[in-house]
Amino acid sequence: MARRLAKLNGLDLAQISGTGPHGRIVKKDIEAALEKGVGKAATSASASAPASAAPAAAAAPSGMSSDQVLKLFDDDSYELVPHDGMRKTIAKRLTESKQTIPHFYVSVDCELDALLALRSQLNGAAPTDKDGKPAYKLSVNDMTIKALALALRDVPDANVSWTDDNMVKHKHADVGVAVSIPGGLITPIVRQAEMKPLSVISNEMKDLGKRAKERKLKPEEYQGGTTAVSNMGMMDVKDFSAVVNPPHATILAVGAGEQRPVVKDGALAIATVMTVTLSTDHRCVDGALGAELLAAFKGYIQNPMSMLV
Amino acid sequence: MADTAYDVIIIGSGPGGYVTAIRSAQLGLKTAIVEREHLGGICLNWGCIPTKALLRSAEMMDHANHAKHYGLKLEGKMSADVKDVVARSRGVSARLNGGVGFLMKKNKIDVIWGEAKLTKPGEVVVGKSTKPAVEPQHPVPKGVKGEGTYTAKHIIVATGARPRALPGIEPDGKLIWTYFEAMKPDFMPKSLVVMGSGAIGIEFASFYRSMGVDVTVVEVMKNVMPVEDAEISGIARKALEKRGMKILTEAKVAKVEKGANSITAHVETKDGKVQTITADRLISAVGVVGNIENLGLEALGVKTDHGCVMIDGYGKTNVPGLYAIGDVAGPPMLAHKAEHEGVVCIEKIAGLPNVHPMDKGKIPGCTYCNPQVASVGLTEAAAKEAGRDIRVGRFSFGANGKAIALGEDNGLIKTIFDKKTGELLGAHMVGTEVTELIQGFVVAMNLETTEEDLMHTIFPHPTLSEMMKESVLDAYGRALNA
Ligand SMILES: Cc1cc2nc3c(=O)[nH]c(=O)nc-3n(C[C@H](O)[C@H](O)[C@H](O)COP(=O)(O)OP(=O)(O)OC[C@H]3O[C@@H](n4cnc5c(N)ncnc54)[C@H](O)[C@@H]3O)c2cc1C
Numbered sequence: 027m028a029r030r031l032a033k034l035n036g037l038d039l040a041q042i043s044g045t046g047p048h049g050r051i052v053k054k055d056i057e058a059a060l061e062k063g064v065g066k067a068a069t070s071a072s073a074s075a076p077a078s079a080a081p082a083a084a085a086a087p088s089g090m091s092s093d094q095v096l097k098l099f100d101d102d103s104y105e106l107v108p109h110d111g112m113r114k115t116i117a118k119r120l121t122e123s124k125q126t127i128p129h130f131y132v133s134v135d136c137e138l139d140a141l142l143a144l145r146s147q148l149n150g151a152a153p154t155d156k157d158g159k160p161a162y163k164l165s166v167n168d169m170t171i172k173a174l175a176l177a178l179r180d181v182p183d184a185n186v187s188w189t190d191d192n193m194v195k196h197k198h199a200d201v202g203v204a205v206s207i208p209g210g211l212i213t214p215i216v217r218q219a220e221m222k223p224l225s226v227i228s229n230e231m232k233d234l235g236k237r238a239k240e241r242k243l244k245p246e247e248y249q250g251g252t253t254a255v256s257n258m259g260m261m262d263v264k265d266f267s268a269v270v271n272p273p274h275a276t277i278l279a280v281g282a283g284e285q286r287p288v289v290k291d292g293a294l295a296i297a298t299v300m301t302v303t304l305s306t307d308h309r310c311v312d313g314a315l316g317a318e319l320l321a322a323f324k325g326y327i328q329n330p331m332s333m334l335v
Numbered sequence: 336m337a338d339t340a341y342d343v344i345i346i347g348s349g350p351g352g353y354v355t356a357i358r359s360a361q362l363g364l365k366t367a368i369v370e371r372e373h374l375g376g377i378c379l380n381w382g383c384i385p386t387k388a389l390l391r392s393a394e395m396m397d398h399a400n401h402a403k404h405y406g407l408k409l410e411g412k413m414s415a416d417v418k419d420v421v422a423r424s425r426g427v428s429a430r431l432n433g434g435v436g437f438l439m440k441k442n443k444i445d446v447i448w449g450e451a452k453l454t455k456p457g458e459v460v461v462g463k464s465t466k467p468a469v470e471p472q473h474p475v476p477k478g479v480k481g482e483g484t485y486t487a488k489h490i491i492v493a494t495g496a497r498p499r500a501l502p503g504i505e506p507d508g509k510l511i512w513t514y515f516e517a518m519k520p521d522f523m524p525k526s527l528v529v530m531g532s533g534a535i536g537i538e539f540a541s542f543y544r545s546m547g548v549d550v551t552v553v554e555v556m557k558n559v560m561p562v563e564d565a566e567i568s569g570i571a572r573k574a575l576e577k578r579g580m581k582i583l584t585e586a587k588v589a590k591v592e593k594g595a596n597s598i599t600a601h602v603e604t605k606d607g608k609v610q611t612i613t614a615d616r617l618i619s620a621v622g623v624v625g626n627i628e629n630l631g632l633e634a635l636g637v638k639t640d641h642g643c644v645m646i647d648g649y650g651k652t653n654v655p656g657l658y659a660i661g662d663v664a665g666p667p668m669l670a671h672k673a674e675h676e677g678v679v680c681i682e683k684i685a686g687l688p689n690v691h692p693m694d695k696g697k698i699p700g701c702t703y704c705n706p707q708v709a710s711v712g713l714t715e716a717a718a719k720e721a722g723r724d725i726r727v728g729r730f731s732f733g734a735n736g737k738a739i740a741l742g743e744d745n746g747l748i749k750t751i752f753d754k755k756t757g758e759l760l761g762a763h764m765v766g767t768e769v770t771e772l773i774q775g776f777v778v779a780m781n782l783e784t785t786e787e788d789l790m791h792t793i794f795p796h797p798t799l800s801e802m803m804k805e806s807v808l809d810a811y812g813r814a815l816n817a
Pocket of ligand 1: 346348351369370371372373374375376381386449450452494496626630671
């Protein structure tokens with residue numbers, strides 16, 4: 027019934043929350059949605075999932091029911107915290123991602139010594155204002171964003187989004203950056219990052235990160251994007267793989283830079299190395315293409331001067 | 336907690352009260368139930384259950400009278416022994432009455448025996464019953480608590496209803512019966528006038544007719560069983576008349592004269608004519624009214640309307656901590672409505688998430704006369720009145736293999752759909768065993784299925800239930816066996 031009503035009224039069931047048994051969407055929910063004007067299926071050719079896929083996502087198996095889960099624990103051994111909107115969105119989008127996107131992973135080690143040296147040189151040379159505050163303070167993350175954006179510019183076939191009908195080839199690299207905030211995470215986007223100087227990226231990121239933590243981002247600041255970076259280096263993580271966040275086709279998981287033994291010219295040496303793992307949507311970025319993108323990225327990280335020209 | 340202090344006290348142990356008590360106990364609330372007369376309320380003792388026992392005797396009788404039709408020979412004449420028919424019905428009631436006692440014990444619910452009165456918020460004083468008990472009574476259950484003052488955070492009134500009396504035609508227990516007397520006749524009258532053709536009236540009319548009694552039903556409305564779909568009601572009426580029942584509609588019992596051992600009813604018809612009918616007894620079945628008196632509701636300022644306590648969708652009255660469910664909380668006065676209303680109420684009290692108010696539009700109704708009538712949702716007339724653009728499907732028992740094999744080929748299953756959305760708006764049935772069939776459509780309506788889902792559902796063959804599917808198909812011009 028709800029499905030029929032949604033179809034008759036052109037509603038996207040995925041955007042409507044259900045109040046029926048186990049959260050099932052019932053007639054009443056559709057009527058409420060119609061009244062409030064929620065859930066009108068997107069009509070423009072936005073990069074989001076096509077409307078026709080949404081009912082299928084809503085109907086996808088949702089795992090164990092609440093009751094089934096709770097039954098496995100003693101009554102007084104836990105407390106229940108209701109999901110907020112962000113938690114629901116994270117759950118929905120990532121489930122959708124893992125269920126509809128065939129993930130493929132490529133990892134590579136990058137030496138950071140040159141990048142770290144350049145970074146302190148640049149930061150040292152930053153002009154200061156009258157209070158003595160530097161005009162920018164670059165982080166490794168800022169440089170990672172820039173390197174990924176430039177790599178996408180160089181390997182444009184990897185700067186894409188999948189739709190059922192077409193390959194969406196993006197003209198700019200809009201890099202989402204996963205920011206962990208209390209209760210979840212959000213991914214503000216540095217637009218056209220391949221064109222922006224490091225200092226601009228850095229300051230923009232500072233502002234976005236701050237407002238993300240205050241939950242003050244505007245939707246247009248975190249919706250869309252063509253790729254993403256998830257950096258857990260500051261948490262001493264060696265390597266991990268991330269879940270592609272549609273409409274992106276790629277996401278780069280960045281580990282910590284640490285001193286490791288490396289072999290150079292047939293001899294052991296010490297270098298600062300970080301491991302990055304690229305997850306790709308295999309429907310549009312095949313393995314070799316992913317590897318090509320990573321190689322380009324590694325090139326910028328290990329020869330950071332090339333990011334400046 | 337003092338042993339007179341509870342989380343929840345429920346007044347009345349009918350299907351509303353006792354089911355609510357069990358759910359309350361399941362939810363971990365300390366629960367007591369007060370009862371002044373009989374565990375199980377009207378339903379188990381003087382309503383649903385004992386009538387069904389009587390009607391089973393009637394059904395056996397009807398079958399026996401048609402034995403020849405099935406190639407069976409019955410030597411001699413079949414006759415009913417009133418005493419034994421009643422005794423069986425009382426026995427069935429006693430068994431279930433005992434069952435409720437067992438359930439109370441099993442769920443550790445205190446039963447407090449006596450009449451409850453609300454003295455102030457949160458307090459119930461239980462005293463001796465001021466109501467003469469209906470005889471014969473089942474024994475008082477063992478281990479009950481007695482009179483005294485009890486307190487509770489939440490008090491639920493589930494005191495049920497009693498027969499409505501028309502002025503001048505008040506039941507006297509001798510010549511003018513209510514369902515109490517009609518349920519335990521000590522002789523078989525030769526003739527009866529049944530005033531009112533709702534479920535209760537028509538069931539007794541049907542029972543007594545099967546027992547060979549000359550029955551006249553008088554109904555003020557246009558159709559018998561006035562809440563039912565007019566078409567279904569018409570088919571039922573024809574079938575009842577064929578069984579020898581006399582039915583007067585748009586007719587009113589204006590006056591009843593009492594003789595030594597008979598009554599004479601003056602019946603006014605629409606055209607203003609008055610006819611007199613003399614019969615052994617008259618059964619007054621003109622509805623029931625809520626038991627709202629002597630409870631102390633007025634002093635607490637509880638709002639009532641038409642003899643029933645006013646509640647919100649979760650059984651709450653206008654007084655905090657006081658709730659009402661079941662017959663006393665208003666129509667439809669049905670046992671399953673009382674039960675569900677009680678469960679919703681107690682789950683809301685316990686703070687369970689996702690408790691939804693009962694949807695009164697999805698409560699099925701069943702009448703166990705011969706032929707049976709069952710329905711859920713909107714009648715065709717009500718759907719049209721509501722401005723719905725509808726599709727109606729019909730399927731007759733005469734085209735169903737199982738019905739023919741049973742020798743029960745008179746009846747109809749009617750379904751009503753919203754033309755645009757395919758929503759099942761109502762289902763209406765008359766015929767053998769339809770009271771067991773209707774639930775299929777009730778489930779369908781609750782799951783909000785459309786005609787499409789129903790058409791994709793496989794019904795076993797050969798069954799009466801196949802007619803349900805055929806009726807749905809017919810609504811879309813696709814019936815297979817018609
Ligand atoms: C002849 C007949 C046939 C019926 N057939 C059907 C049927 O087939 N299907 C159906 O669904 N319904 C049927 N009904 C209706 C059904 O019986 C009622 O809807 C149902 O019993 C209502 O339940 P309840 O819990 O609200 O109240 P009741 O069953 O009326 O129970 C109320 C209880 O409260 C007790 N009580 C009242 N006041 C006090 C007080 N102050 N202190 C302590 N205790 C008190 C009473 O003694 C009683 O036991 C029939 C009714 C009748 C009369």
